[in-house]
Amino acid sequence: MYVVEMHKCQNCGFPLEMRLFSVSSNIGPGKINCVKCGEAANTGRMEWADMSSSNKSRFWLITLLYIFMLGLLTGNFIDQAYQLWNKDPVIVNLRYEAMPFQIFAVVGGIVAVLLQIYRIRDSARRSRRNSHKLTMSEFMLGIQWNLQFKCLVFLLAIWTVATIKNAAS
Numbered sequence: 679m680y681v682v683e684m685h686k687c688q689n690c691g692f693p694l695e696m697r698l699f700s701v702s703s704n705i706g707p708g709k710i711n712c713v714k715c716g717e718a719a720n721t722g723r724m725e726w727a728d729m730s731s732s733n734k735s736r737f738w739l740i741t742l743l744y745i746f747m748l749g750l751l752t753g754n755f756i757d758q759a760y761q762l763w764n765k766d767p768v769i770v771n772l773r774y775e776a777m778p779f780q781i782f783a784v785v786g787g788i789v790a791v792l793l794q795i796y797r798i799r800d801s802a803r804r805s806r807r808n809s810h811k812l813t814m815s816e817f818m819l820g821i822q823w824n825l826q827f828k829c830l831v832f833l834l835a836i837w838t839v840a841t842i843k844n845a846a847s
């Protein structure tokens with residue numbers, strides 16, 4: 679189901695980023711120091727201030743896609759977790775008509791918008807400082823890098839908790 683593309687450091691091959699569906703909104707510093715070898719690596723990204731209006735339109739188009747994707751995934755993951763938690767005999771995929779699906783699809787969509795707005799502000803902050811050094815904690819826990827992957831891990835964690843609870847009794 680997922681098409682995954684690895685974006686690697688050009689010097690040492692360390693996987694700097696994983697992009698699902700090979701889609702990225704392309705916001706961020708154009709170069710970062712690789713967290714493994716320390717050399718400057720191209721990211722293929724651009725800061726908000728440097729984007730042309732067509733780049734910005736593309737950013738909002740990708741954001742629309744994120745709203746849809748994160749809404750669908752969040753609604754479905756949480757609804758399945760909800761069914762597992764309640765020990766429903768059959769776990770139904772994509773229960774569009776169910777209340778938990780609908781509520782959390784909206785929540786997922788709103789989170790996608792907030793994340794993208796935060797990234798524009800973060801980008802503006804980086805541009806003002808005119809320098810950017812990536813730290814390991816920012817790489818692991820920040821929301822600029824591997825954001826799609828981190829969202830997916832977060833949803834999987836909720837689903838896993840419900841599965842364990844379901845199996846435990």
Ligand SMILES: [Zn+2]
Nearest residue numbers: 687690712715
């Ligand atoms: Zn490297």
